[in-house]
Amino acid sequence: MLWAAWFAQGIHGGNMQTTVRKQRFKWHIVVFLAPAVLVYSAIMIFPMIDTLRLSLFTQEGSKEVYVGLKNFQTLFHDPNWSGQFWNALGNNVWFFIIHMLVQNPIGIMLAAILSVPTLRFAAAYRTVVIVPTILSFVIVGFAWKLILSPLWGIAPGILDAIGLKSWFHPWLGKEEYALTTLALISVWQFIGIPMMLIYAALLSIPQEILEAAECDGITGFSAFWKVKLPLILPSIGIISILTFVGNFNSFDLIYVAQGPVAGPNYSTDILGTFMYRTFFGYQLQLGDQNLGAAIASVMFAIILVGVCIYLFTVQRRLRRYQF
Amino acid sequence: MKMKYKLGGLLLAGTILGGALSATAEEATISIESWRSEDLAIWQDKIIPAFEASHPGIKVKFTPTSPTEYDASLNSRLAGGTAGDLITCRPFDQSLAVYEQGNLADLTNLEAMKNFPDVAKSAWSTDDGSVTFCVPMASVIHGFIYNKDAFKELGLSVPQTEEEFFAVLDKIKEDGTYIPMAMGTHDEWEANTMGYYNIGPNYWKGEEGRLALIKGTQKLTDKDWVDPFRSLAKWGAYLGDGFESQTYSDSQNLFTLGRAAIYPAGSWEISGFNTQADFAMGAFKPPVPVAGQDCYISDHTDIGMGMNAKTANPEAAKAFLNWMGSEEFASLYANALPGFFSLSKHSVKLDDPLAQEFVSWRETCKSTIRPTYQILSRGTPNLETEMGRVSANVIKGTVTPEDAAAELQKGLESWYKPQQN
Structure with missing residues (x-):
């Protein structure tokens, strides 16, 4: 997720002036970059390339044998694997859709409300919304499991108190609700990120533009729609791509809440959990590192393609305004 | 500083121990690999002293690893030749793989094996049942x-x-x-x-x-x-x-x-x-x-004990494995860990009434896994x-x-x- 943020930032602020002037080679740049590049290569680039390599091999006894694309063939054509793969991919898409439909609009709305200059206690609200983001997945998963527990949770009690007991279901244990419930928990946790990004974008809109709009009679709600929203579209683009990358890399919350089998009946299985189960094994199922690496490679490809589509189609058409 | 000193001492003690091990043939030290780190106290305070009392000249060390790391670390230590003499066996395929790599000794003819029924041995035997490579320890x-x-x-x-x-x-x-x-x-x-x-x-x-x-x-x-x-x-x-x-x-x-x-x-x-x-x-x-x-x-067969095929003290290790087939071990182990029952044919009296109830079914019913x-x-x-x-x-x-x-x-x-x- 981080690399995408840096990547996106780089493009965002990419119109730096390039001065063509003859200069001595700037050794200090190399020296200063070296630690970060070395560490990043060692813990990110190298494992990634090795994962891609691993996906082209298979284990025979204690030897590694090159098999080309056979692992991918198994993944896409062997019904035992492809069924689970498409199921995980479908779930992952649904997980992403919920984030796009719920997290980002609400995040924008919260940012819009927070940026109203007359709002009191804005800092307090901002803090409250951002706090879940810094919590660990384990805590979030565990806390929500308890909140929603039919046995000890407060959710059934609250619904009972307002006379809606019949609305309560053991959501995390029902095939039809579990994935959506988890997606909403994830939305709850991460809503602070789009909110902060949009909030920053909104604050950077110069007052003169808003005042000019006001002179033309555009105020309040329509000022948001007609003036602010077009100006923050690039930021919305960035949060969309961050959400995309985050969701297709996602694993922790599902693992913490539902375990490695992503029950009930694989209904919450996403690519991350599917990869984990395949790579490390589960109970009597022995881990298959090569097939696991193949799944990880597919995840990488999906994210890469998604980001490229965004960069080459959406990002280019977004108009940017320089103030 | 103090920490370092301690570590140094420990290392020194290790070398001396290692030296002593090769120096005197009668005094053999064998160590046990296990994932049951929560049982450390039981082994040190009850099981090992009982064994050492009846087998002078053999010292036993229980050296557990955490359950999630056990299989991976055991494999690397077996490959590197630093694994313990006795190896706690997971049931079925995981141990079978270790045996097939040549790291577990064939124990089919071990004296103590006759004390265990075939069902118990099936978890640590080859598919055709011809070779058994771990002594059954406990079931649930x-x-x-x-x-x-x-x-x-x-x-x-x-x-x-x-x-x-x-x-x-x-x-x-x-x-x-x-x-x-x-x-x-x-x-x-x-x-x-x-x-x-x-x-x-x-x-x-x-x-x-x-x-x-x-x-x-x-x-x-x-x-x-x-x-x-x-x-x-x-x-x-x-x-x-x-x-x-x-x-x-x-x-x-x-x-x-x-x-x-x-x-x-x-x-x-x-x-x-x-x-x-x-x-x-x-x-x-x-x-x-x-x-x-x-x-x-x-x-269900859950834990067994096998012998490292490359152990330097096969006699001492076998003595321990034979002792594990005895009634004394069965009773000690089952009472120390109620709910983990000895797999041997000896009928063991358990102090815990609930555990006793469970194990009593073996007399009237047939066991399976x-x-x-x-x-x-x-x-x-x-x-x-x-x-x-x-x-x-x-x-x-x-x-x-x-x-x-x-x-x-x-x-x-x-x-x-x-x-x-």
């Missing part, structure tokens, strides 16, 4: 733990047959004070481990059915294998509200807090429950479908994982018992040759 038994106080209060007696079992559940449900049974389907493995494997052996006649499944003469769609699913399908009605999202630890808490009357159990729960529950507990064996028929219990553990979970889809998912679906009622069995059979047939005809 399935059954039902119940709240004695609740049963007394409601005037219930322990059910013997399936019919009585559901009658008891009906009465508890009718009364409404207690949740009839504490189990959830959230974690899935609970559904097959505590459900299907628990009640099943009575239907598929224990070893007879299990071995027939491996041979391919029975199928999972046969009546004997579908019937336990039919019984399991009725369980949903007796579980607590929202059992679909009830986890394993929820179930444990529900029972030990006294809110549920019956807990489908494995004997490993005993020590935990003894400290948690403040009511009297009893246990009953899985009810038989027809009154008076032979009973079968799941007496979980049907998916030997051979049948080697392919894809993995039968054990599928068993959990499908059993949970049956209890929830989202799939019929017949469809559940058909789904499992289809998966098994897709890779397991003997089932394909």
